[in-house]
Amino acid sequence: MTINAHTFISLLNLNNRVYFSSYAALFIFSSLIFFPVLLHLIIILYHSSYLKDYGLENLTTATQVQFQIKQSLTIQADDENTLCSKEDFKRLREFIDKYHYIGDVGRIQDGKMLCSVKQGILERPLELPSPDIISKEGTLFWNNQNKKDINDNTSPFFGRGNTVAFISSLYMKDFELYSHTSTSHFGGILYSSNENFVYKVFGDISLNTINHAKDLPDSILNYLPIPNRFIKRTFCDGITDTCILVINRKLGLYRLGYPALISLAILNLLIGALIVVLYGHYRSGPKLFIRQLKQAIKKDKITPEYQPKLQLFDKKIIGVEALARWHDPRLGQVPPDLFITSAEELGLINELSRKFILKVLGELHDQLENDSSFSVSINLSSEILTEPNFHLFLRDALEPYNINVNQIILEITERTSSNNKSMSESSKHLSEEGYLISLDDFGTGFSNLEWLSTLEPYELKVDKMFTQSIEANTIQNYSLLGILKMIEYLDVVVVFEGIETEEQYQLFREKAPTAIGQGWYFYRSMPIEKLLAILEKSHSEKMKAA
Numbered sequence: 215m216t217i218n219a220h221t222f223i224s225l226l227n228l229n230n231r232v233y234f235s236s237y238a239a240l241f242i243f244s245s246l247i248f249f250p251v252l253l254h255l256i257i258i259l260y261h262s263s264y265l266k267d268y269g270l271e272n273l274t275t276a277t278q279v280q281f282q283i284k285q286s287l288t289i290q291a292d293d294e295n296t297l298c299s300k301e302d303f304k305r306l307r308e309f310i311d312k313y314h315y316i317g318d319v320g321r322i323q324d325g326k327m328l329c330s331v332k333q334g335i336l337e338r339p340l341e342l343p344s345p346d347i348i349s350k351e352g353t354l355f356w357n358n359q360n361k362k363d364i365n366d367n368t369s370p371f372f373g374r375g376n377t378v379a380f381i382s383s384l385y386m387k388d389f390e391l392y393s394h395t396s397t398s399h400f401g402g403i404l405y406s407s408n409e410n411f412v413y414k415v416f417g418d419i420s421l422n423t424i425n426h427a428k429d430l431p432d433s434i435l436n437y438l439p440i441p442n443r444f445i446k447r448t449f450c451d452g453i454t455d456t457c458i459l460v461i462n463r464k465l466g467l468y469r470l471g472y473p474a475l476i477s478l479a480i481l482n483l484l485i486g487a488l489i490v491v492l493y494g495h496y497r498s499g500p501k502l503f504i505r506q507l508k509q510a511i512k513k514d515k516i517t518p519e520y521q522p523k524l525q526l527f528d529k530k531i532i533g534v535e536a537l538a539r540w541h542d543p544r545l546g547q548v549p550p551d552l553f554i555t556s557a558e559e560l561g562l563i564n565e566l567s568r569k570f571i572l573k574v575l576g577e578l579h580d581q582l583e584n585d586s587s588f589s590v591s592i593n594l595s596s597e598i599l600t601e602p603n604f605h606l607f608l609r610d611a612l613e614p615y616n617i618n619v620n621q622i623i624l625e626i627t628e629r630t631s632s633n634n635k636s637m638s639e640s641s642k643h644l645s646e647e648g649y650l651i652s653l654d655d656f657g658t659g660f661s662n663l664e665w666l667s668t669l670e671p672y673e674l675k676v677d678k679m680f681t682q683s684i685e686a687n688t689i690q691n692y693s694l695l696g697i698l699k700m701i702e703y704l705d706v707v708v709v710f711e712g713i714e715t716e717e718q719y720q721l722f723r724e725k726a727p728t729a730i731g732q733g734w735y736f737y738r739s740m741p742i743e744k745l746l747a748i749l750e751k752s753h754s755e756k757m758k759a760a
């Protein structure tokens with residue numbers, strides 16, 4: 215389905231009416247809401263998967279450390295006298311060599327460290343502080359943060375019986391490494407799930423924040439750009455009962471610094487503007503119009519208005535012309551020229567016209583039934599006129615009503631000369647069935663003298679271009695004089711359309727008193743309710759006068 219250049223240009227003009235507010239709303243939505251939120255969620259998803267790796271790596275390392283510590287603490291000296299002996303050192307050293315996360319192993323007695331592989335036999339046994347935690351199994355744990363006097367580093371250490379084992383600084387380095395790779399907003403806590411004690415807090419995160427994150431229920435809200443929200447993940451190792459809770463303290467866009475945020479804001483504005491431009495392009499194209507026209511036809515949104523036709527000599531309304539109207543909430547009042555032409559080009563005119571005719575008959579049947587001299591003129595495109603079953607459709611449409619076929623005037627305008635033959639055959643057929651054929655827009659385009667002779671119409675409507683030319687000294691004016699002369703000899707009802715002024719009315723009344731007039735001088739097109747009120751009023755005035 216295509217639309218020709220002329221219709222397309224009309225569509226462009228029509229769509230200029232699309233409200234500015236819809237563009238503004240789209241711009242605000244895409245620049246300030248959609249893309250920032252999308253980006254935020256993408257960064258969160260990326261960080262969420264990173265958080266998982268981060269947690270699992272740290273937990274795996276911690277589990278290995280746990281295992282190596284446990285193993286080291288099994289090196290108990292059975293005989294207290296052999297503590298720190300040559301043999302004892304040999305055994306202890308074997309463990310250090312075997313387990314790379316064990317930095318040092320030594321011996322303790324009565325809360326004092328006597329010796330260690332790295333430090334040898336201490337001159338004066340070192341008094342150990344009270345342990346930070348004592349597990350149910352009797353394992354002592356010293357966090358040893360900032361207590362370099364115990365060892366040459368701040369590594370935590372464990373003790374059981376007469377053995378003490380220090381975690382190597384290598385592990386601490388690994389831990390710090392994991393904690394600080396790529397982002398400083400990750401961190402967590404390593405803890406024993408059964409004993410409920412903390413081995414280590416790591417990363418760029420305070421214990422307060424961790425406790426807050428721990429208590430935060432799992433919710434989708436955690437993923438939204440709301441301050442004080444975290445994404446967190448917890449992993450536990452079933453064998454050592456060690457768990458790790460890792461959190462990302464700054465989510466998505468909150469992660470970015472000002473320069474990145476400013477660049478992003480500019481990018482978003484540009485994307486928003488691009489979307490608005492694309493949307494505008496889409497809106498101004500014919501696609502939307504075609505969709506809306508199809509919908510309008512399907513949903514019976516194309517409705518009739520009626521413009522009265524009057525006898526010139528006494529201004530009596532003898533009938534009406536039904537004119538299609540389409541008011542679209544977005545496009546506004548769409549000109550019939552535009553949607554009728556489009557419907558013709560898109561092959562929708564049959565459906566449109568059939569529904570329109572049914573509507574007209576539904577609205578006007580009382581008037582037509584009550585006054586058999588009253589007629590309704592219906593505009594027909596050549597497509598529907600030449601449609602083989604059109605006469606059957608008309609018959610069915612009139613079937614429920616008591617309306618004479620000669621109350622139906624079929625106005626024919628031809629915009630091309632390609633199907634003259636079939637048009638004249640169809641109109642002949644319809645006029646044989648009793649319908650009245652009117653030759654519309656006489657004098658213009660293809661509605662000319664040739665048609666007058668081929669169609670043998672009941673009525674001839676002189677185009678408003680001639681009607682309105684009376685004051686001007688133009689070619690149309692001379693043509694009008696010719697038309698006026700010609701109709702004196704024709705056995706045809708003449709309608710002057712487009713009468714707008716008193717002068718025009720007076721001239722046609724004088725020159726062609728038996729003719730019919732139609733135009734804004736008398737009435738514009740109107741909805742059925744208004745028409746019925748006018749008809750009712752003129753009827754009662756006539757009754758009064760009689």
Ligand SMILES: Nc1nc2c(ncn2[C@@H]2O[C@H](COP(=O)(O)O[C@H]3[C@@H](O)[C@H](n4cnc5c(=O)[nH]c(N)nc54)O[C@@H]3COP(=O)(O)O)[C@@H](O)[C@H]2O)c(=O)[nH]1
Pocket residue numbers: 521535536537538539549550551554567570593594595625654655675678711712713714732733734735739
């Ligand atoms: N196939 C169909 N064509 C239809 C149908 N409904 C309308 N049309 C055709 O669309 C063209 C434009 O129609 P519209 O904008 O409704 O204009 C009509 C009148 O409003 C207008 N008119 C009437 N009086 C005056 C006037 O004094 N001055 C002035 N400037 N314009 C006036 O003229 C149009 C009616 O013309 P016509 O049909 O030639 O009698 C038009 O071509 C319609 O035919 C439809 O359902 N099907």
